[in-house]
Amino acid sequence: MRELFQTHEVFNQSPPFQDVNLFTTDPALMDAVERAGAGHAAHQLSRFGATCGSAEALETARLANDNAPRLRAFDSRGERLDVVEYHPAYHALMEISIKQGLHCSAWEHLADPAGQRRAGATVARAAGCYMANQMEAGHQCPVTMTNAAVPALLLAPQLAAQWLPKVLTRSYDKTLRPLAAKAGVTIGMGMTEKQGGTDVRANTTQALPAAAGGPGAEYLITGHKWFMSAPMSDAFLILAQAPGGLACFLLPRVLPDGSRNALRFQRLKDKLGNRSNASSEVEFAAAHAWMIGEEGRGIATIMEMVTATRLDCAVASAGLMRLALAGAIHHCRHRSVFQKRLIDQPLMQQVLADMALDVEAATGLAFRLAHSFDRAIEPKAAAWQRVMTPVTKYWVCKLGPGLGYEALECLGGNGYVEEGLSARLYRELPLNAIWEGSGNVMALDLLRVLQREPEALEIVLDELDAEIGGDAPLRAHFERLRSLLTEPGLLDSRGRDLIEGLALLAAAANLRSHAPAFVADAFIATRLSAVPRRSYGQGLAKANTRAIIDRALAA
Ligand SMILES: Cc1cc2nc3c(=O)[nH]c(=O)nc-3n(C[C@H](O)[C@H](O)[C@H](O)COP(=O)(O)OP(=O)(O)OC[C@H]3O[C@@H](n4cnc5c(N)ncnc54)[C@H](O)[C@@H]3O)c2cc1C
DSSP states (O other), rough: OGGGGGOOOOOSSOOOOOOOOTTTTHHHHHHIIIIIIIIIGGHHHHHHHHHHTTTTHHHHHHHHHSOOOOOOOOOOSSSSEEEEEEOHHHHHHHHHHTTTTTTTGGGGGGGGGGGGOOOHHHHHHHHHHHHHHHOTTTHHHHHHHHHHHHHHHHTTTTHHHHHHHHHSSSOOOOOOGGGOSSOOOOOOEEEBBHHHHHHHHHHHHHESSSOOTTOOOOOEEEEEEEEEEEESSSSSEEEEETEEEEEEEESSOOOTOOBBEEEEEEEEOSSSSSTOOEEEEEEEEEEEEEEESSSSSSSHHEEEEEEHHHHHHHHHHHHHHHHHHHHHHHHHHHOTTTEEEGGSSHHHHHHHHHHHHHHHHHHHHHHHHHHHHHHSSSSSHHHHHHHHHHHHHHHHHHHHHHHHHHHHHHHHGGGGSSSSHHHHHHTTTTHHHHHSSSSHHHHHHHHHHHHHHHHHHHHHHHOOOOOOTOOOOHHHHHHHHHHHHTTTTTHHHHHHHHHHHHHHHHHHHHHHHHHOOHHHHHHHHIIIISSOSSSSOOSTTTSSSSHHHHSSSSO
16 A cells, blocks of 8 residues: 555655754854954854754754744633743743853853953854854844843843843743742843834833832833733833833833733734744733833933844844855755756856855854954944944845845745745845834934944944955945045935945955955955846856855855
């Protein structure tokens, strides 16, 4: 009977892309980490790379996405439950990332009152996130937010003293218990309301002081949030209108006495991608929260968190692009068409190499940004962080969807089928550009630097000027950018020209200084010197495409 159905032999299909070390097969990543001062972490990153690329982890990721979280708003008797249930696979992914310290490792020096910031800590963490996103992107949302909440929490010393010790453990504790009983905690963020996500000044959620009010004091929060991801986090940093203006609050899910805080989850978003992660609509009915910073300083306070998440958006998008590319290269190395492997077909070589140029450029920029976070006490690094956070987030995240699509097409029909990785990546890739400040908002942020901190932009331009030296195409691009800065009307209509121009310059200069010549030459020739293209695979006839591809996915 069994033999009746054995009609054919399956051949010429690429084996699954799994049991791959996501660190040691990625020379561009290893170089970026070394360059940005975290070479000391190479050994542990290599171990983590093997974990993230293992067949077991990738299967866990599939399960977490095929079994999306569910809201249980009420129990069978009509009592409110307000819990979101996740598949065990999601919790397993959280365990992996939290054990690696991706939610806290950049802050572990805070556990020791005399502790100094550890050299390369942000970069090493970013490398972990780059690979963890390749393992599975959705669970990285609470991981990212927890890490990013720390600088905001530090503005409220009393709250920080209570919460930080639990953030800094590498223990994942999914239980719904008060802080004192938890082995470790995660922290989410609630800014976006129905009437506005960018324009948070329009927030209508109200905060009334429970007693005297003021920094660190207790308030009662009433209102809603339209997107609040990772709703099972232990606390959220939220914005609400206090009597003295918009303020930032820490709102725990369980109160110190063990009772539930008044969060009413309305429903979960049915999202294009990012399906393992829950994103809720929530209402607060006089929920208890404690103020971080001052009344009227809410945006400045939560920006501490937002800036850190913007770095993670860039790192995540670079990682996701790298996985899309690696999957495409892997497939083309195994698949033959017309008696020749796809990897040996000249047109395919150009497509793959062209994508690899963007991935290396994006990775380089993202890790240079991470490096500036590590060194932000130095004025040059602080200027890079301020200027290049919106620039890097904008450019790297915008590359993602187009690259994801092209990589998917390399797999032909298999790329379009949900069982493979490409479809999930394709649905995931637009997200990093949207949250934490969408494209135009990043351009506007750069223009804000121009208006309010022009000296920071000058420092960055001086650094790039010195770096590009006499390289003719880079110099010509630099001069174009300089003249753009003097154009009338720049602030009204040329924001995207400026942000893209600066990103391209920085990406190219970074490659010219640090990448092999076959990468830098091809990137500069196709992105800075040639006619604009609309798709990948053009202008690389003379490039060493084989070397570029082999660097993108080393054996
Ligand atoms: C999956 C997912 C999860 C999310 N999780 C969270 C979360 O946990 N917490 C949270 O607070 N939010 C969350 N968000 C919300 C997200 O941060 C917002 O959607 C985002 O900030 C944009 O806000 P908005 O949707 O209100 O769009 P709008 O602010 O209305 O913006 C719409 C568009 O207009 C553009 N725009 C805005 N202002 C200008 C301008 N002045 N000039 C030109 N263009 C402009 C924007 O770039 C954008 O493209 C999540 C979103 C998604 C998709």
